[in-house]
Amino acid sequence: MSRRKLYSRREITSRVRQLAKDIASDSEKGEPLLAVCVIKGAVLFYADLVRGIKGRDVRFAFVSASSYKTDGERMVSGGTVDMKYCSIPVEEIKGADVLLVEDIVDTGRTIAALKNYFRENGAKRVRVAALLDKPECRKTEIVPDYVAFTIEGNPYIIGYGLDNAQQFRNLDGIFEI
Numbered sequence: 001m002s003r004r005k006l007y008s009r010r011e012i013t014s015r016v017r018q019l020a021k022d023i024a025s026d027s028e029k030g031e032p033l034l035a036v037c038v039i040k041g042a043v044l045f046y047a048d049l050v051r052g053i054k055g056r057d058v059r060f061a062f063v064s065a066s067s068y069k070t071d072g073e074r075m076v077s078g079g080t081v082d083m084k085y086c087s088i089p090v091e092e093i094k095g096a097d098v099l100l101v102e103d104i105v106d107t108g109r110t111i112a113a114l115k116n117y118f119r120e121n122g123a124k125r126v127r128v129a130a131l132l133d134k135p136e137c138r139k140t141e142i143v144p145d146y147v148a149f150t151i152e153g154n155p156y157i158i159g160y161g162l163d164n165a166q167q168f169r170n171l172d173g174i175f176e177i
Ligand code: IMP
Pocket: 041, 067, 102, 103, 104, 105, 106, 107, 108, 109, 110, 111, 155, 156, 157, 158, 162, 163, 164
């Protein structure tokens, strides 16, 4: 299988550092930020991102989820999340400043459904940080608040956490196959 490098480790590091600075400056001092890693794909991005959010109290949380359509193809702003794993008790979501950390926003269904879940459980604010965004593939109205890289068209992406049938997650760079 041939692959083409899109972003090197060095480029990723620099973009993720910038995103972390933006997130820190948009977050209220003294207020904990609940950073929610959407496993497995966002793990490497998450680890680098949270380390760059300086001067803020960052709490860790992990979820594993997939979305399902509730209204055929017409779902526009969310849907229902099939929460396979959630490390945070519902009581801790109430009033929280939540940052969802996702590997890639494709149709947007997963992140839209997760946003709904955290809102419905009383989060005060829910923002989304995505390593990659494929806006041309969107089937929802979701727009991530922070995006490291925007991908044109619909290429399949691997590396830096993203997989193809569970392979290639540990590649240092981001590749198109
Ligand atoms: P959604 O379509 O926005 O709900 O994306 C759901 C999930 O599909 C993402 O979190 C990724 O795990 C996966 N995914 C979508 N596009 C790609 C890709 O190009 N490479 C690897 N995984 C992808």
